[in-house]
Every structure is written in structure tokens, then in C-alpha cells.
Amino acid sequence: MGSRRSRTPDAPRLPDLDAGEAAAGASRIGNGALAGVVAAFTVLVVVLDYLTGADLQVIPLLVVAPALASVFCSVRQTVSVAVWITAVVVVSRVLMGGTFWGLALSIGFTVLACGLGVASCAARIRHAVEIARLRTAAGALQRQILRPLPVLTDQVFAHGLYEPIEEDRLVGGDIYEVVESPHGTRVIIGDVQGKGLAAMGTGIAVLGAFREAAIREPTLTGVAGALEDAVVRHNASSAQTGETERFVTALVLGFDADGRVEAVNCGHIAPRLLLHGETRVVRLRRTSVPLGMADLSSEARAAECFDVPSGATLLVCTDGVTEARDASGAFYPLDDRLARWASRGPREVLDALSTDLEAFTGGVRRDDIAVLALRGVPVRRGQRPGLPGSGASESQALAFPHP
Incomplete structure (x- = not known):
């Protein structure tokens, strides 16, 4: 690599x-x-x-x-x-x-x-x-734990939108990370059950495990297994101090140089694919239980693959988006809104989503909002990304996702 x-x-x-x-x-x-x-x-x-x-x-x-x-x-x-x-x-x-x-x-x-x-x-x-x-201090700590975006790797360009709730319970439990590894680029987006510093502690445990496992584990299911172990250990430690045990919904993705994406869905929201002005839900048929609940299921976690065509944007989010409500109690129509912006670049989609969510909810949010807009990095035929002589400057790569 x-x-x-x-x-x-x-x-x-x-x-x-x-x-x-x-x-x-x-x-x-x-x-x-x-x-x-x-x-x-x-x-x-x-x-x-x-x-x-x-x-x-x-x-x-x-x-x-x-x-x-x-x-x-x-x-x-x-x-x-x-x-x-x-x-x-x-x-x-x-x-x-x-x-x-x-x-x-x-x-x-x-x-x-x-x-x-x-x-x-x-x-x-x-x-x-x-x-x-x-x-304010808790929100600042949460922002320092999570990686600043955008991030460019050899396989993917990741834009992001992150807005912590920062209300009476101080912070929520949304997490994300992008790691470039010998096995490709690996991405996680997740949502810890509950809110507050205890939920953030569980999120930190998951992020730490992911950053290590993403580089160490050759398979994506191995990464998910390491995350499961991390949540179980953290829950065992929390139980000793009287804290509530928590689970984590998560979507773990792996990107290779050929535009193929591998996914392990641990009870999380399905991703959306934006291409040629159209939006569709990527149906993942092997969705498993959230992290921390593997003992309750007889089925092992499994990975499945799907294609992300060149120029397409893969959008993943937490339920702070899909479960946002307006004054009447209606849920935010994410797919209908994305259909309006499907021809835009990743950054423009996120900007439009942030503005529209603010208007839809009237500025009253009940949960964190975390969204990643992922687009593959183009590779010249016969050349691997990042190799000397590829001819693609970093400035060109950075500019790619902005049509």
C-alpha cells in the first residue's frame, strides 16, 4: 500500500x-x-x-x-x-x-x-x-475525540457533518472514524445507547478498539468481533461501578481500490447511494444485532459486498437524522430530501442537509447528528493509489469530490 x-x-x-x-x-x-x-x-x-x-x-x-x-x-x-x-x-x-x-x-x-x-x-x-x-467542556472533549473531517485516503474521500446535542445530558453517543490500513480504508459510524458522559465512555472504548482492529484484522468481520469484545469488556467494567450496560449500533465499511465496498451492519441504519441525480437505499440483507449483544443471537456476524460506481456518493448517518421530528411530530423524510440533492457533490449535500434539518426541526434537536458522505478516489488504469509516479497530485485528489 x-x-x-x-x-x-x-x-x-x-x-x-x-x-x-x-x-x-x-x-x-x-x-x-x-x-x-x-x-x-x-x-x-x-x-x-x-x-x-x-x-x-x-x-x-x-x-x-x-x-x-x-x-x-x-x-x-x-x-x-x-x-x-x-x-x-x-x-x-x-x-x-x-x-x-x-x-x-x-x-x-x-x-x-x-x-x-x-x-x-x-x-x-x-x-x-x-x-x-x-x-461546553464536554462538547469540546467529544469533538477532540472524533477525527476532524474531511479525510482523504488512498481509497476514499470522506466528508462529514457532526453536531452534538450538548443539552442537559451534556453529550450524546454518536461516533465515527476513518482509518487507512494495509487492507484498505475502513470506516465506522455508530450510535451508543443513551446520552451523557457514560455513553461517551462507551464510544471512546469502541473508537479505540476500531483504530487498532482496522489495521490489525485482515477481515471486516474480525474488526467487528474486536469491537464486540471491546463493548463487552467496557460493560463488565461499568457494571462493577454501578453504571448501566450499553449497546452500540454500528455500520463498519471497508473500501478497496476497485470500488467495491464491504459492510458489516450491527443494527445500524442502511447507507444511501447518490448517483446521477438519483438516491437509493443500499439494502443489507445480513444485518446483525448491535455491538454488545452478540450473546443474544445464534448467528455470527457476516460481511456483504456492494458496488459504489465512480462518481457516486455513499451517505451514512445516525438516527439523529432519521428520527428528527418537526413541530407536529413527523419524522424527517431523509430519502425524499436526498433525492433533491443527489446531483450535488458530497460537501454540498451535507450543507443542504444541515440547513434543512435545522429548518425542519425548528432548531429543536433531541439527539446528536453524525453524517459521513464518502466518495471513492479515482485511480488511473494500471496504477495503484499512493504509488510514486501515479501522476495525481494531492491538490487534485482533494478537489475531486467537488464537481
């Missing part, structure tokens, strides 16, 4: 933690709008208090303002509202007169309620900042 010719962009930049903290503590309402709402509310309560007279005191209702501000505003805005409300209550109580203890009780209650509002706002923002820091 020729020398390795993988090319990747610069490593992804780590997210800005300060920016995440600022976003977590940012106000949801502008100063002008807040001032207008508080002023209107104050006038309404003061007028009602004047109309009801001494029989029914409405002024204490003003403490609702800092309580609501603590939910939607920054600490500075909440303090401003609290000071304003305290001043209004003090002035109104002094002007209305009354006993000393009645006046002291009313003002004391207002100060206490406003102070609790400010403290509640500070606690909310502090918690939001902590969550933002954890979420």
Missing part, C-alpha cells in the same frame, strides 16, 4: 467558555423594555392602592416585580428593580402615614422580598453558568 495521504483541516477550535458563561447569565429582556414594564406595573398598583384606600392595601403586590425579574433578568437588572420597588413602597407608606410599627413592618417585608428576589436571580445564574461550562 502507498504512503498515507490523509488530509484534515486544523483541529476544531475549543468553544469559548467565557462566551458560554456570558450567554448563561444574559438577560432575556432589554433594559428599555424592562423599565417600561416595571413603570407600567408600578403605576397600576399605586393607582389601585389609592382607589382602594386604607381598607385594602395593594402596595405590597409590588414585590412581585423583583420576583419575576429574578427569573428573566440579570442580577444588575434585578437589583435595579428591587431598589425601585423599595423606594416606591417607602415613599407611599410615608405619605399615607400610619403607626411606626406598621410602617416598619411594611418596609421590612418589602426589603426582605426584594432581597430574596436578588438572591434567587444570583443563584439561578450561577447554576446556569456551571451547566454551560460543563456542557
Whole structure:
């Protein structure tokens, strides 16, 4: 095999933690709008208090303002509202007169309620900042574990789309990898059951096993067997610490220099083939159980082959794409959408898919999104990729998938 010719962009930049903290503590309402709402509310309560007279005191209702501000505003805005409300209550109580203890009780209650509002706002923002820091750091770790794309090998050019969920459970379990080996280029895309750091730990175990087995194992079923062993070992270790055992759906692919693709499907979504403006599902008849569940099946994992014609794009994804829903609960129509973009290059297909998914879901995603668009590298007749004298420059190879 020729020398390795993988090319990747610069490593992804780590997210800005300060920016995440600022976003977590940012106000949801502008100063002008807040001032207008508080002023209107104050006038309404003061007028009602004047109309009801001494029989029914409405002024204490003003403490609702800092309580609501603590939910939607920054600490500075909440303090401003609290000071304003305290001043209004003090002035109104002094002007209305009354006993000393009645006046002291009313003002004391207002100060206490406003102070609790400010403290509640500070606690909310502090918690939001902590969550933002954890979420950002976990997302950055997940991006560093996965290989930056695109990747060029002797047999395939791999473009990719990866968007981690990064919500309350911090991270999801989608994984992918592209490895050039003595046996051709091997690719995995998978989805770990569940979300969170525990799921990412299982994903790391699978990725590590794949990177070694892809080079060591001569057969693709041997690679799948090594991945199965890795998940079983990781589950055994997790069980000792009380963690939940997990399984992994995965699609393992092997590309050779002749345009043939070998696949071992471990309970994963079937790939799609885009060629000449048409899209079709590659039906894999030997789909087996997910990784970590081989003991539940009496059938051994098997590989099957199919052709990927020159110029075709093979698209593989996780269920974050196929199970994305719109506001009505309908699933994303992946095949219908791909049919619109089948004549485009891999990068253009991924860009269109990302934009369309965002519009379809309204920006509300429930799972990671991982997609690989794979296209074979053209080889001149009688020459193997990567051999000296092949005449194909790296810049030409890099430009190939962009029609």
C-alpha cells in the first residue's frame, strides 16, 4: 500500500467558555423594555392602592416585580428593580402615614422580598453558568475525540457533518472514524445507547478498539468481533461501578481500490447511494444485532459486498437524522430530501442537509447528528493509489469530490 495521504483541516477550535458563561447569565429582556414594564406595573398598583384606600392595601403586590425579574433578568437588572420597588413602597407608606410599627413592618417585608428576589436571580445564574461550562467542556472533549473531517485516503474521500446535542445530558453517543490500513480504508459510524458522559465512555472504548482492529484484522468481520469484545469488556467494567450496560449500533465499511465496498451492519441504519441525480437505499440483507449483544443471537456476524460506481456518493448517518421530528411530530423524510440533492457533490449535500434539518426541526434537536458522505478516489488504469509516479497530485485528489 502507498504512503498515507490523509488530509484534515486544523483541529476544531475549543468553544469559548467565557462566551458560554456570558450567554448563561444574559438577560432575556432589554433594559428599555424592562423599565417600561416595571413603570407600567408600578403605576397600576399605586393607582389601585389609592382607589382602594386604607381598607385594602395593594402596595405590597409590588414585590412581585423583583420576583419575576429574578427569573428573566440579570442580577444588575434585578437589583435595579428591587431598589425601585423599595423606594416606591417607602415613599407611599410615608405619605399615607400610619403607626411606626406598621410602617416598619411594611418596609421590612418589602426589603426582605426584594432581597430574596436578588438572591434567587444570583443563584439561578450561577447554576446556569456551571451547566454551560460543563456542557461546553464536554462538547469540546467529544469533538477532540472524533477525527476532524474531511479525510482523504488512498481509497476514499470522506466528508462529514457532526453536531452534538450538548443539552442537559451534556453529550450524546454518536461516533465515527476513518482509518487507512494495509487492507484498505475502513470506516465506522455508530450510535451508543443513551446520552451523557457514560455513553461517551462507551464510544471512546469502541473508537479505540476500531483504530487498532482496522489495521490489525485482515477481515471486516474480525474488526467487528474486536469491537464486540471491546463493548463487552467496557460493560463488565461499568457494571462493577454501578453504571448501566450499553449497546452500540454500528455500520463498519471497508473500501478497496476497485470500488467495491464491504459492510458489516450491527443494527445500524442502511447507507444511501447518490448517483446521477438519483438516491437509493443500499439494502443489507445480513444485518446483525448491535455491538454488545452478540450473546443474544445464534448467528455470527457476516460481511456483504456492494458496488459504489465512480462518481457516486455513499451517505451514512445516525438516527439523529432519521428520527428528527418537526413541530407536529413527523419524522424527517431523509430519502425524499436526498433525492433533491443527489446531483450535488458530497460537501454540498451535507450543507443542504444541515440547513434543512435545522429548518425542519425548528432548531429543536433531541439527539446528536453524525453524517459521513464518502466518495471513492479515482485511480488511473494500471496504477495503484499512493504509488510514486501515479501522476495525481494531492491538490487534485482533494478537489475531486467537488464537481
